[in-house]
Amino acid sequence: MLRLILRRLWMAIPTLFAIIIISFLLMRFAPGGPFDGERPLSPETKAALESSYGLDKPIWEQIMLYVGRIVQGDFGPSLIYRDFTVNELIAQGLPISLLIGGLALVLASVIGISGGLIAASKAGKAIDEILMLLATLLTALPTFVTGPLLVLIFAFTLGWFPVSGMDEGISWLVLPVIALSLPIAGAIMKLVRAGLAVQLSQDHLRSAKARGLSPVNRLFRHALRPALVPAASYLGPAAAGLLTGAVVIETIFGLPGLGRYFVQGALNRDYPLVLGVVTLYAGLIIAFNLLADIIYGWLDPRMRDS
Amino acid sequence: MIYSARNLSIEIDSTALVHDVNFDIAAGKILALAGASGSGKTLTCLSPFGLNAGQASGSAILLGQDIIGLSEHILSPIRARDVGFIFQQPLTALTPHLNIAAHLTEASMQAGISPSHESLISMLERVGLSRPADKLRQYPHQLSGGERQRICIAMGIAHNPKLLVADEPTSALDAELRRDIMLLLRDICREENMAMLLVSHDLASIESSADDAILLQKGRIEEVSPTRLLVQKPKSEYGARLMAATPRMDEKLSPSPPVGDTLLNARDICVNFSRPFQFFRNKSEDNMVRAVRNVSLTIAQGETLAIVGGSGSGKSTLARAIAGLGPMSEGQIVWKDSVLPAKRSRENRALMQPVFQDPIASLDPKWRVRNIILEPQKYLLDDMSDILSAEELLMEVGLDSEFLDRLPAQLSGGQAQRVAIARALSVNPQLLILDEATSALDPLAAHSIAQTLQNLQEKRGLAIMMVTHDLALARRIAHQIGVMKDGQLVDYQSKESLFANPQHEATQALIHNSH
Numbered sequence: 001m002l003r004l005i006l007r008r009l010w011m012a013i014p015t016l017f018a019i020i021i022i023s024f025l026l027m028r029f030a031p032g033g034p035f036d037g038e039r040p041l042s043p044e045t046k047a048a049l050e051s052s053y054g055l056d057k058p059i060w061e062q063i064m065l066y067v068g069r070i071v072q073g074d075f076g077p078s079l080i081y082r083d084f085t086v087n088e089l090i091a092q093g094l095p096i097s098l099l100i101g102g103l104a105l106v107l108a109s110v111i112g113i114s115g116g117l118i119a120a121s122k123a124g125k126a127i128d129e130i131l132m133l134l135a136t137l138l139t140a141l142p143t144f145v146t147g148p149l150l151v152l153i154f155a156f157t158l159g160w161f162p163v164s165g166m167d168e169g170i171s172w173l174v175l176p177v178i179a180l181s182l183p184i185a186g187a188i189m190k191l192v193r194a195g196l197a198v199q200l201s202q203d204h205l206r207s208a209k210a211r212g213l214s215p216v217n218r219l220f221r222h223a224l225r226p227a228l229v230p231a232a233s234y235l236g237p238a239a240a241g242l243l244t245g246a247v248v249i250e251t252i253f254g255l256p257g258l259g260r261y262f263v264q265g266a267l268n269r270d271y272p273l274v275l276g277v278v279t280l281y282a283g284l285i286i287a288f289n290l291l292a293d294i295i296y297g298w299l300d301p302r303m304r305d306s
Numbered sequence: 307m308i309y310s311a312r313n314l315s316i317e318i319d320s321t322a323l324v325h326d327v328n329f330d331i332a333a334g335k336i337l338a339l340a341g342a343s344g345s346g347k348t349l350t351c352l353s354p355f356g357l358n359a360g361q362a363s364g365s366a367i368l369l370g371q372d373i374i375g376l377s378e379h380i381l382s383p384i385r386a387r388d389v390g391f392i393f394q395q396p397l398t399a400l401t402p403h404l405n406i407a408a409h410l411t412e413a414s415m416q417a418g419i420s421p422s423h424e425s426l427i428s429m430l431e432r433v434g435l436s437r438p439a440d441k442l443r444q445y446p447h448q449l450s451g452g453e454r455q456r457i458c459i460a461m462g463i464a465h466n467p468k469l470l471v472a473d474e475p476t477s478a479l480d481a482e483l484r485r486d487i488m489l490l491l492r493d494i495c496r497e498e499n500m501a502m503l504l505v506s507h508d509l510a511s512i513e514s515s516a517d518d519a520i521l522l523q524k525g526r527i528e529e530v531s532p533t534r535l536l537v538q539k540p541k542s543e544y545g546a547r548l549m550a551a552t553p554r555m556d557e558k559l560s561p562s563p564p565v566g567d568t569l570l571n572a573r574d575i576c577v578n579f580s581r582p583f584q585f586f587r588n589k590s591e592d593n594m595v596r597a598v599r600n601v602s603l604t605i606a607q608g609e610t611l612a613i614v615g616g617s618g619s620g621k622s623t624l625a626r627a628i629a630g631l632g633p634m635s636e637g638q639i640v641w642k643d644s645v646l647p648a649k650r651s652r653e654n655r656a657l658m659q660p661v662f663q664d665p666i667a668s669l670d671p672k673w674r675v676r677n678i679i680l681e682p683q684k685y686l687l688d689d690m691s692d693i694l695s696a697e698e699l700l701m702e703v704g705l706d707s708e709f710l711d712r713l714p715a716q717l718s719g720g721q722a723q724r725v726a727i728a729r730a731l732s733v734n735p736q737l738l739i740l741d742e743a744t745s746a747l748d749p750l751a752a753h754s755i756a757q758t759l760q761n762l763q764e765k766r767g768l769a770i771m772m773v774t775h776d777l778a779l780a781r782r783i784a785h786q787i788g789v790m791k792d793g794q795l796v797d798y799q800s801k802e803s804l805f806a807n808p809q810h811e812a813t814q815a816l817i818h819n820s821h
Binding site: 202203204206207208209210211212213214221222225226299300301302 | 355357358382383385386387389391393395398399400401402403404405412413416445447458461
């Protein structure tokens with residue numbers, strides 16, 4: 001198991017480098033630049049600005065310099081938010097994004113696993129059909145629909161939660177976290193339901209029944225853990241979904257998280273900011289995939305040895 | 307009597323599948339339920355206990371109480387207290403994420419006993435497992451099939467049940483293990499004075515363990531006899547047919563038909579697999595699994611070569627390497643006078659065709675028989691002048707044109723295997739490679755497929771390489787027999803000389819453990 005983790009970490013290095021270099025090139029090939037504003041700068045000013053940020057150097061040299069800095073943990077200065085380095089911007093935005101994303105993942109797991117459990121134990125009955133319909137609906141509805149809808153109902157009409165922004169207390173968290181978690185909850189519910197359906201027809205469940213175990217005991221002790229394997233493998237894609245979802249959610253709810261910096265950075269061609277966020281996202285997704293592997297090993301001991 | 311059935315009938319979805327079965331089992335006795343697949347033996351054994359979809363009627367009296375019609379919450383504690391169960395598949399009967407100690411503890415808890423570490427160890431010793439303290443910490447997948455079945459037995463008897471119900475407890479194991487496990491079950495029953503209801507499709511393998519046997523056909527009792535008598539002198543016509551179809555080691559050796567020129571010559575075949583997930587890969591010896599080691603063999607026109615051996619001996623890997631379907635690390639395969647390339651051409655593939663063990667799984671469930679059979683022709687043959695039609699191919703394997711539009715799900719196991727053979731024959735191959743092609747079938751179906759193959763061999767001069775764990779079957783139909791152990795072909799001679807003079811101790815052990 002340790003060997004697998006080391007191997008994955010080792011593989012993460014070239015993956016990250018490839019992502020950095022591809023994003024770097026993609027950004028540069030996109031038309032426009034950080035200093036093309038509404039009011040064009042004079043050519044001399046622009047040239048001076050570009051040379052001060054090293055943008056006039058050949059592109060390969062820029063990549064080398066950039067990668068060299070990243071290795072030391074420095075993502076460079078932001079080209080738009082002139083008084084901040086990218087590290088500072090990330091340090092500001094990341095805690096909010098992590099808080100929302102982490103809570104959304106927990107909520108999605110709770111809803112997904114319990115929904116899947118209920119559906120599987122009532123397989124074929126009305127409650128199963130309803131839950132599965134709900135799960136399809138949740139996965140199909142994008143966050144930019146559910147987000148405003150939640151705001152309309154629970155903030156504007158009922159007035160239970162703030163419409164946007166950060167507040168004292170935790171009430172400002174409720175709506176964004178719910179909106180972000182719903183599609184993932186739907187996917188997890190379907191995966192858990194399907195995983196349990198496979199497990200419940202297995203021989204070892206019949207053996208457990210023969211030993212006189214109650215249905216609840218069989219479900220939790222013998223079926224649930226192996227049934228969670230497909231859901232665990234969804235953890236990587238779920239992380240990606242949370243991060244992209246966060247971009248939309250933070251914009252809708254006006255929260256100063258990473259997602260907003262990402263969108264703003266991309267629109268303004270703030271190369272270091274976008275690359276910094278991309279690198280961070282890539283690292284997070286790789287970390288989540290590794291986490292999924294570790295969870296596999298816990299869920300199913302066969303994975304530890306293979 | 308511990309357990310009796312009176313007019314026990316079982317239906318699924320209002321289709322009656324078992325009719326008026328009666329039997330009694332006394333303490334310390336073993337009663338076998340035997341019969342071909344679909345004869346209703348597993349239903350008879352498990353349905354009264356609510357462990358499959360069958361609806362039982364009549365009565366099943368366990369320790370004086372009729373258990374038919376009891377609701378699950380009343381039946382469940384009775385089942386847990388008085389009955390132990392052992393199922394066919396030791397590979398899947400254990401929960402993968404619980405270790406052996408957890409399994410045994412759970413099994414003991416059904417009688418309300420929380421076992422000590424010492425008693426767990428003695429449970430494992432009871433079923434003949436070595437290093438019990440280590441085993442307790444291990445997970446099911448870390449044990450071999452035989453070890454797992456011993457664990458299942460230990461669990462089945464952990465709560466000292468009065469009745470042990472064993473559904474094909476040995477049929478997933480190889481010959482040597484079958485014998486050991488059956489003897490273990492017999493000894494346990496006698497020593498603990500437990501009654502045992504044993505289901506087996508293989509009468510010969512339980513001959514020396516079960517006291518009495520019931521032969522079922524289509525859900526009805528054909529014959530009830532002491533097991534030894536049923537095996538050796540069956541009274542019923544069905545019993546006689548079944549026993550004649552079952553290959554036995556003590557039957558007369560029939561002379562092998564003559565063979566033609568050598569077709570295939572395999573020289574020094576090696577198949578190595580590198581162990582998975584090595585952080586630093588290297589090709590040194592200890593990082594390789596040497597599945598097949600330096601095997602050389604020849605197959606002639608009209609000849610049947612049987613490769614026998616226990617599970618994990620490398621026999622299937624060898625067959626796949628020869629068929630060009632699996633990897634081959636070293637060696638050379640010569641067809642007539644030319645060396646076959648590592649990457650087989652279409653013409654090469656048409657020369658030899660495989661047939662696999664699980665007939666249903668090897669047919670695409672969405673395809674009709676007609677398309678299944680003709681598929682290889684489409685991809686492997688250029689010259690379509692000399693080929694057989696789908697009807698003719700079905701006739702060759704003993705089916706008729708009525709099957710052309712069926713789906714695999716509408717075929718019995720035997721019929722599906724015939725379709726798989728027809729598919730293999732569709733490109734006029736000269737060699738058929740059969741990997742346990744009859745071992746998933748009941749004796750009657752297996753026997754008639756073996757006969758079909760022999761007829762095809764006679765008619766077409768077909769060469770056959772068959773991989774099997776069943777030495778008695780090889781003895782019945784092969785010309786040459788090769789015995790594999792740990793990847794090596796340790797014995798390789800004509801069947802006459804092999805049985806007259808087994809060279810290797812693996813051969814001797816195999817002969818000893820076969821029946």
